[in-house]
Amino acid sequence: MHALFPKLDQRLLFLLLVLPLLALGAWFLRHPQEPSATLVYPQQMMKHRVILIPLDGRPPCRQFVIDAGRISGIEVLTPPHEYQDYYSQPGDTRAMAAWLQQSLEEQPADAIILSVDQLLYGGLLAAREHPATEAQVETLLQFLESLHQAHPEIPIYAFSILPRLTPQDTIDGYEERRDIMAYSRLAGRKAAGLAIDEGKLQALHDKIPPSSLERYLSHFRENAVLNEKLIDLTRQGILTRLVLGQDDGEEYGIPNIEKYALQEYITNSGLSEREVFLTHGADEIALTLLAAWQNAQAGIKPRIFLQYNTPAASKQVMPYMAVSTGVCAEEKVRLLGGTLSRTPEDADFTLLISTNDAERDTMGSRRQTVQMLADAQAAHQPIGLVDLSKHFTAAETVLPQLIASDFPLNQLLAYAGWNTTSNAIGTALAEACLYQAAQKEVGSTEEALSRAGSQITFLQNRILEDYFYLKEDIDLINGSLKKAGYLNTADLDLEHNYRWANLMLQSLMMRQIQAYSHTPALQAPFPVATPEGIRFLRVKELKADMSFPWPRTFEIYLETTPLLEILP
Template sequence: MNIAYLPIDERPCNTDYVRRIADSSAEVKLFLPPQEALGYKKLPADKEMIWKWITDVASEVEAIILSIDMLIYGGLLPSRIHYLRNTEATLWIERLRSLRKEHPGLLIYASNLIMRTPKYSSSDEEPDYYEEWGEHIFLRAYLQNKKQREHLKKDEELQLQNLIDTIPKKYIDDYEERRAFNSTINTSMLKLVKEGTLTFLAIPQDDSSEYGYTSIDQAKVMKGIEALRLHQHVQMYPGADEVGATLLARVYTQLKGKRPRIYPIWSSTLGPQLIPMYEDRPYQESLKAHIFAAGCQLAETATEADIILAYNTPGRVMQESWDQSDKDITYTSFRHLLTFVDQIKQFLNQGKQVIVADCAYANGGDKELITLLDEERLLDRLLSYKGWNTNCNSLGTTLCQGVLGLQGNKQKIIENIIYHIIDDYIYQAEVRMKMVEDFLPLHNLTYFNLKDKVALVNKERNKRVRDAYQLLIRHSFETITRLDVQTFAPWNRMFECGLILKCEQSEVSKKC
């Protein structure tokens, strides 16, 4: 299968993660645009270079996965700070139509995010004024939307009026004008699906909330889907950086002509009904949406399933991963990980393929789960492990690895599991915040700015990551004879970490 892929930005989570999954399948050859075309953080991509790449590669592939955010805005962050006008939108809509006309048999799968509204104040990924007014802008829209849909208490009414009176109007006007343009793009893409220009459209909601701007835009899109009867061809759900993997899974299943059946098992009783941080709906509802969007189907029983999804969720209260040394008691009293891991073991012993979505914490994996899987020597028997950033980030990527890995290369799959244990737990949950506390202040650096000392940060991070891996993994991956890990900072900050993983394996067990 020859598949072209235009990511939403240039970070490893949108490029390397997807490339590594594709590389684990002997059936898939993935084409990506030149790295230099993809821009850098808030600097937009070279859209003309990207369009040339698309038109050149279209005749070589059976399907193409397109990020509309990259194509129209030049990337994820540029979509939040642009000053584009309708003429720009028209240009790209007509170019997509021309692509369809020139390649009538090409599968064109697209994604187009609903613009996020973070509930905190930071301009690292938003307009400059969000540094001071971000939390206020979020809360103003949250309360306005809640008032429209339900009602506000007296103190909430007073709070809303104070926000309306306080936030400078020029910032609200700028923010809402941009959102209106982006919302128009969302609904325009629906029309392209209806007319057949796009084969399928995924609309993830980045950092969504039950009320506010995201919810308002979501309602507009849903009305469009219903009016055009596009329920089967457009999917909207929480997520963002996993969307490339989700669409890769859907393309793969369509080209194979088979929908893998997924059966979930849960680590906690309340887990399916809980609403994870940074999302607007229960785990169970996101599960349904992601399974459908990935071209799979939900199995009624484990017996009929092609893949067992082991879904690690909180007991009752969800925390950030770096706080798990002081975790809420309900992580123990409202879930039973020993039973969960034993279920995984039994399914593996039955010959079932098991993938893990480690979503008990936000922004990183669960040490207790990884430790128990290691103690039972189960980690290298899995088909996939993912536990990064948001619930849906982990869910979407682990489903994709499961789908492509069913007939995949075992050595590549093991490499990917090690990669995500290092990135998702060791870095994101453990090393990242410790370095923020005890290393960055020594060098006058901050979480969002490593200045000109990124090499120094990488050297220290490399050591901590390697040491932590040796302490954590004691019984698994015995075929690994050599493991070398180098890190880098894609956006010169601490939030994400790029990994260069060199892994040598033998057929005979030899613990490194």
Template sequence: MSYRYLYIPLDERPCNYDFAYEIFNDDFLNIQRVPFEYMGLKKKPGNIEKINDFLIKEAKNADGVVLSIDTLLYGGIVPSRLHFFDYETVAKRLSILKKVKKENPNFKIYAFNLVMRCPRYNDDDEEPNYYLYHGLDLFNRKYIQHRMALNIATQEEIDQLSTIAIPQEYINDYENRREVNCKINLACVELVKENIIDFLIIPQDDSAPYGYTALDQLKIKNKVRAYRLQDKVLTYPGADEVGNTLFARVFNTLHHQKPIVYLHYPSPLCKTIIPCAEDRPLDISARYQIIAAGGIVASTIQEADLVFAINAPGKEMLASQYRNFRGTGYSTLRNLEEFVSFIEYCIDTLKKPVTIGDVGYCNGSDPQLISLIEEKKLYFKLAGYASWNIPCNSLGTALPMGMHFLLFKDKQKHYDFLMHRFVEDAGYDTFVRKIVREEYCEKMGYTIYDIGGQRGDFSELVKKLLDEQVAIHMPYLKDKYQILDLYMPWSRTYEIGLKIKYKGEIQ
């Protein structure tokens, strides 16, 4: 038996367009992605009309779709933060889901639509131009107003609010767009109630416990509770990984399985930290990821099908560029040696697969953990590993990898993607990115946001440095991989596009 599912991802970057495909596409679950040429490029939206036509046409002979509503309506994640559409326009686009379902009643729709983010910094790389000067003020203004409404604002915060000056036209532009996007999320909940959307995730991108994202989340959750749809609509921190999570749910559903997942941390404190750009303790987010992917949390290791080992600090999480500034959260308040020993025990003695969500740092692997993995040569004994971008992205990649591993053990494919994760997440995100930003960008006439194109002298430099850093920090992997392609998807230093093949011995 085989199934055909369509995929309309959140944008054209490899983390969205490729990762879910690389994990799940096979003879059992054939994934047909929207043609790449229909997708956008960063702030340039995709071809919305062609994307909609693709869905309408292909749904007639498919079993279902994993669908980014942001792409369907706005043309991608960044365009969803920049558009000038009114609600009526995007609501009309959303209505095509009813048409699709009417023409193929058995067609399953697994959808996701983001709570529009509100980053706490001044930067317009992925936001409206005024965010370069007023981004942090926009965040702080609503954050403090929310706390004042709850009567928990400090006097310092109240005094700070009086000093914030943002042109009203910018506030209006920002809030009008947020209102449209929030209404669409509420409309998606209605479609779940009407059995048009079969399962919906409303992830919070760059969330916080107070402010715009928290208030939008409250409106959504109130509607979900009113309709008693808590088992069909989930809201938790996330964005770029949700395609992986929903395909894991599809995969588990088609196999009539509900994997039992045991969680393990380097310290009891690790599960209580609130990760970068998130609004709740790590353990709560991890449990959401498990149920969203179609699993259930184990009470004991004995009953588990899969061990989800999550590396994190015992205190405040730092970004990977600060990996040399370690406090107690990275030393005395966690025990990485026990963590890795437990992983070895699970694999070698209990014969249970282990996948690692490495969120020791935000935006890259934890060098201390990588050192232990290298020492123990654990790389290809693992069912999964991920450590890229913000923590929810890593969890939502490592967990689907592990769930897929439970039933399909195409070792070449598995080794290829594991190698991809170690070379990119540790090799580039942790080591090379810092080097190119500090030592090469300015010297070559570039900035961290503009390196002159997707391919060229900069991408060639990255490839050279990547080989060097892998040889230094992960020598076991040296000569076991071949880079087929390397480019800079958004012509900046933040991420790379990588096609890689494992060429070592298959164990």
């Protein structure tokens, strides 16, 4: 001490070093601290292994499935990024097929979930634009047969996507594309038995360049032939289950003509919905199949009560959907192997679906929706929320009302409000089913807390992206990009501006997270059932990493890291 402070005597040292410690102790006596809590660090406690060939490399098709698998102790293995598609660049289909075979040789899997569009075309966007030759289709079919013969004990869950109504991007010209879509809608109405203006249909037919119309129609013919052959593989037992998804549909159009023809082919093949299932949607199918497989292998048939924010909501047809919200929801329940309950008391959980539309005067239902959630929480009935917006605006969503009312968000079984109705409902139902299955299979308190940590991570990922980004920050980012000269935010130059674009995303989202982290809605304790009884957790801190996975702003890569603590 004297070497460091030669001019200071002992009394002065005492005043400088000891008195501050005494003052700090006195402060703690006047300001008692909360009892120390134990932090929770979720461990990767995996019980199952599933191999996934995703529809494409976007987070909803790949990362969502990996993250949701952790909720139920399922390790989801995906191909290396270098084999995966990247926006308009197709994936390496041969490398991906070889990787799948090698992975099965190195270590067995409990199930395979694979996208036909990825293995045949290299991803969803490539499937929309590029035709496949007969030889390429035959190679794929032979690969699936050889895969089954080599590993007959491993179930193969395959899914294929029907083309959407919108013409391929290779068909250029605004008027030409508009005329093709008008033609498709009229042809769809005629096929459905509705009266149409035959003269208008013929006029559109004559106006569209024959090569463009043929390219558009041949896309559906090719897809129909492919799907019929996949149905045949399912009848032969090579595919355990096949799901056919309708991407970005409408009530009437040529895609529906193919859909109904395939439904007839399935019926004539004598196959049930457990073997071949037609559904509306695309991006969420792999995640839904993961939950369906988990339910099947665990012998679980979840009883689900569907609740709506207004009496008319179930009949409402939301954007990019070919069917009503109610038809879509009931369809997803069947796909998961569940059944519908008449009351929440008889259900394993409730899914509350809000479909607010500012133009139809449904905004007043938001307060009622909050009350529905509060009532379910008070009655200890597990409930998830699908928070849809007709115009994709924050004003039409329920989440701000929940935060303002201090609703304990982490008691939700699921949350989703991303993109289309089918995406959101399928994602929320899958999350809820996976967590309920996990709760039934936990063998220790440590495992129960780990599953809860994975559940909260997935839940907060959806809240941060589906609401804070897609309903608020995306418009600010798009506006800034346009001011900088990017008139098309679906075609960014991330090769040269990656840091700038991501810094803008991160700074905006971090401001949202900082404000959100201090809300009672996030900080409220939530119960977790363990073999030793109910334990209460709360989010002590919330961090997140985010970036643009593709050169567009439509979706983000987002990984939340909630720091959880066990309350004493």
